[in-house]
Amino acid sequence: MTTSRTGTESPRLGEAEAHHLDDTDPGHRHLFHVPPAGGGRYPDAAYLAGNSLGLQPKATRAELLADLDAWRRLGVEGHLEGERPWLPYHEFLTAPAARLVGARPTETVVMNSLTVDLHLLMVSFYRPAGERTRIVIEDTAFPSDSYAVRSQARYHGLDPDSTVVRLRPRPGEENLRTEDVTGFLAAEGHTVALVLLGGVNYLTGELMDIPAITAAGRAAGAVVGWDLAHVAGNVPLALHDWDVDFAAWCSYKYLNSGPGALAGVFVHERHHGDPALPRFEGWWSTAADTRFEMTPVSRPPATVEAWQISNPPIFAMGPVRTSLELFDSVGMPALRERSLRLTGYLERLLDEVIADRPLTVITPRDPSRRGCQLSVRIAEGSANELTKRLRHEHGVIADAREPDVVRFAPVPLYSTYHDCWRVADALAATVEAGA
Structure with missing residues (x-):
C-alpha cells in the first residue's frame, strides 16, 4: 500500500x-x-474550472428558447407583451442580484460586461485632485483591471507608473495581508483617490477582508470599489452594510450564465441622485416613466439605474436570470x-x-x-x-x-x-x- x-x-x-x-x-x-471526460476511465469530466467558466444549467436552454419564441410570436410587441416583456426585462434580475451581493434592489443592476462597467463607474468615482490622485490595486490583479486603471490615469493626464500603486505580499509570502493594506491606507491614504481591489484574487484564491479594507479606505478619504468577478456566487457578501462605494462582477464564472455573460453593478445608495457625480448617459439612464417622451435632456432616477446607458440585450439577460433563480433557490x-x-x-x-x-x-x-x-x-x-x-x-x-x-x-x-x-x-x- x-x-x-x-x-x-x-x-x-x-x-x-x-x-x-x-x-x-x-x-x-x-x-x-457536465462535459464528457474525453480521457481516463470515467464518462464525465471532473470539472474544476468554474472559476474561469461555470457549467451550463440544464434550465438555461429551455428558458432561452422561450425568449426566442416570444420574439417569433410577438415581434416588436414583445417589448410590452408576453410572459417576460423586454422593456422591463432587466428588472427581473434586480432583486435576486441584490440578494446575492447583500445590497438593496435600488443599488443593483445587471448591465454590460465587467471591464466596461468598471470604466463607467470610474468615470464617476475616480476623480483625482491635488495630491489625491493615486489608485491602489493588488500586484497580482487580473490584467484587465491593471489595463483599466492605467488607462484611467492616462485619461486624466497622469503618469500610470506613478499613479497606480501595486500592493505586494511580504517577501517570501504569496498573499497580501489585510494589515498591510490597511497600514498603507493609514500612512498614505491622503494621496489615494481610489482603492480598487479584487475581492478574491484570481491567481491565489485569497479572499480579501472586504469590510476591513473598505473601512480603512473610506477613513482615509478614498473611494473604495471592488472587482467581485471571483466573489459573486462564491462567498456571501453584504455590500450595503459594509459601506462599499461601488462594485462590479461578471456572471460567467460562479454564476454560470455563459461565456461573456452580462455583469452586475452595485452603487451604494448614498451616491444616488448626487448631481456632483459625473456619469455617461444614454436612453436607459433616464427614468423609465419618461423614456418615451423622447426629450433631449435625461432625467435620471435616484437609483443605480442612472448608470445604465443602453437598452439591455434580452437574449443575454435570460441565462443570468435563470442562474440567479438557481442561487435564490439554493x-x-x-x-x-x-x-x-x-x-x-x-x-x-x-x-x-x-x-x-x-x-x-x-x-x-x-x-x-x-x-x-x-x-x-x-x-x-x-x-x-x-x-x-x-x-x-x-x-x-x-x-x-x-x-x-x-x-x-x-x-x-x-x-x-x-x-x-x-x-x-x-x-x-x-x-x-x-x-
Missing part, C-alpha cells in the same frame, strides 16, 4: 471515502450539463457551508499528494480567507502542459495560469467529492510520470 509521510492512505486508495461523502453531502450536479449560506467542506477535503488530499512532490499550494490555509479555489504552484514544467495532460489522460478539467500555477475550483453547486479525489489521483500520477 502506498502511504504518505504521515502514514495516511494514498488518494489512489481513498475513492470509497469520496463516494461516501457524495452520498451524505450531495450538491446539485444533476441541474447542470441560497448562498448553504453553498458557502458546502464549499468549506468540499474545499477542505480537496486540501487534505492535495497535502498528501504534495508531501513528496515539487508542488506548493499558494492559497491561504485559513478557510475564512479563501473561496472555493486552491491554486497549486509547480516547480517543474509548464502549467499549461500539466492541465493538458490532466484533461486528456484523466478527464480532469482545471485552469492554468502561466508559467507555473494550476487552479482547481471545487464549485459547491456541481462539483463532487469524487471530482476532488480524481484531481488528487490524477495530479499524483501526472507529476510522478513527469509533467
Whole structure:
C-alpha cells in the first residue's frame, strides 16, 4: 500500500471515502450539463474550472428558447407583451442580484460586461485632485483591471507608473495581508483617490477582508470599489452594510450564465441622485416613466439605474436570470457551508499528494480567507502542459495560469467529492510520470 509521510492512505486508495461523502453531502450536479471526460476511465469530466467558466444549467436552454419564441410570436410587441416583456426585462434580475451581493434592489443592476462597467463607474468615482490622485490595486490583479486603471490615469493626464500603486505580499509570502493594506491606507491614504481591489484574487484564491479594507479606505478619504468577478456566487457578501462605494462582477464564472455573460453593478445608495457625480448617459439612464417622451435632456432616477446607458440585450439577460433563480433557490449560506467542506477535503488530499512532490499550494490555509479555489504552484514544467495532460489522460478539467500555477475550483453547486479525489489521483500520477 502506498502511504504518505504521515502514514495516511494514498488518494489512489481513498475513492470509497469520496463516494461516501457524495452520498451524505450531495450538491446539485444533476441541474447542470457536465462535459464528457474525453480521457481516463470515467464518462464525465471532473470539472474544476468554474472559476474561469461555470457549467451550463440544464434550465438555461429551455428558458432561452422561450425568449426566442416570444420574439417569433410577438415581434416588436414583445417589448410590452408576453410572459417576460423586454422593456422591463432587466428588472427581473434586480432583486435576486441584490440578494446575492447583500445590497438593496435600488443599488443593483445587471448591465454590460465587467471591464466596461468598471470604466463607467470610474468615470464617476475616480476623480483625482491635488495630491489625491493615486489608485491602489493588488500586484497580482487580473490584467484587465491593471489595463483599466492605467488607462484611467492616462485619461486624466497622469503618469500610470506613478499613479497606480501595486500592493505586494511580504517577501517570501504569496498573499497580501489585510494589515498591510490597511497600514498603507493609514500612512498614505491622503494621496489615494481610489482603492480598487479584487475581492478574491484570481491567481491565489485569497479572499480579501472586504469590510476591513473598505473601512480603512473610506477613513482615509478614498473611494473604495471592488472587482467581485471571483466573489459573486462564491462567498456571501453584504455590500450595503459594509459601506462599499461601488462594485462590479461578471456572471460567467460562479454564476454560470455563459461565456461573456452580462455583469452586475452595485452603487451604494448614498451616491444616488448626487448631481456632483459625473456619469455617461444614454436612453436607459433616464427614468423609465419618461423614456418615451423622447426629450433631449435625461432625467435620471435616484437609483443605480442612472448608470445604465443602453437598452439591455434580452437574449443575454435570460441565462443570468435563470442562474440567479438557481442561487435564490439554493441560497448562498448553504453553498458557502458546502464549499468549506468540499474545499477542505480537496486540501487534505492535495497535502498528501504534495508531501513528496515539487508542488506548493499558494492559497491561504485559513478557510475564512479563501473561496472555493486552491491554486497549486509547480516547480517543474509548464502549467499549461500539466492541465493538458490532466484533461486528456484523466478527464480532469482545471485552469492554468502561466508559467507555473494550476487552479482547481471545487464549485459547491456541481462539483463532487469524487471530482476532488480524481484531481488528487490524477495530479499524483501526472507529476510522478513527469509533467
